[in-house]
Amino acid sequence: MTSDQLSLNLGPFSPPQAVDIFYFAVFPETQAAEQALELARRDQQKHGLSGKIYDRNRLHVSVAKVHEGRGVSEAVNEFAAKLGSRSKAAGFHLCFDRLVSVRRGHQYPRILTCGDSVAGFTALVREITRQPNASGKIIPRMTLLYGDRKAPQVDLARPIAWAVHDFALVHTRKGRGEFRIVDRWQLSL
Numbered sequence: 001m002t003s004d005q006l007s008l009n010l011g012p013f014s015p016p017q018a019v020d021i022f023y024f025a026v027f028p029e030t031q032a033a034e035q036a037l038e039l040a041r042r043d044q045q046k047h048g049l050s051g052k053i054y055d056r057n058r059l060h061v062s063v064a065k066v067h068e069g070r071g072v073s074e075a076v077n078e079f080a081a082k083l084g085s086r087s088k089a090a091g092f093h094l095c096f097d098r099l100v101s102v103r104r105g106h107q108y109p110r111i112l113t114c115g116d117s118v119a120g121f122t123a124l125v126r127e128i129t130r131q132p133n134a135s136g137k138i139i140p141r142m143t144l145l146y147g148d149r150k151a152p153q154v155d156l157a158r159p160i161a162w163a164v165h166d167f168a169l170v171h172t173r174k175g176r177g178e179f180r181i182v183d184r185w186q187l188s189l
Contacts, residue, residue, distance in 0.1 A: 019175060020072050022077075022182070029163070033056055057179075059144070060170070067080070077182070084183060087128065090189070092187070093162070094118060096114050097159040107146045108150050109144075109145070112160060113142075124187070125138050165187055168183065170182065
């Protein structure tokens with residue numbers, strides 16, 4: 001059977017180019033990550049949320065974005081490596097005591113957070129961003145999943161906590177699902 005529908009020859013299909021993102025982050029210790037994932041599974045089931053729960057190795061607390069754009073340049077790598085290696089920040093403890101939903105476009109990330117800023121985390125952010133005297137609270141957060149609707153805040157009876165001893169430079173390729181740790185640096189004692 002033949003068709004009278006016109007066909008447009010637009011050439012071979014090429015997938016959209018990925019967006020490269022470089023950022024600094026801290027990662028939870030194994031026990032804290034497992035607690036967070038279990039909490040996410042229970043919460044997702046309880047509230048009937050759709051969305052994929054982050055993989056264990058992708059759970060992180062963002063410190064500062066260095067670059068977002070198409071392609072990778074050696075200048076970005078060098079700049080980020082210098083920022084990381086110059087850090088004199090001290091180790092600190094993170095303690096997440098609540099689970100909240102925030103609106104981001106048509107999605108609602110389900111995030112772990114805390115009621116107030118954390119001095120050590122704030123110091124690391126300000127050092128990396130080169131804004132040591134910036135004012136305002138910097139409250140850490142860790143995304144567990146992107147839900148399809150808002151869910152109520154949950155105050156955790158048992159907070160999820162760990163000691164942070166290092167931080168990393170991460171390169172992701174948004175749109176491709178690629179994620180790799182470029183380098184790590186120890187925090188001072």
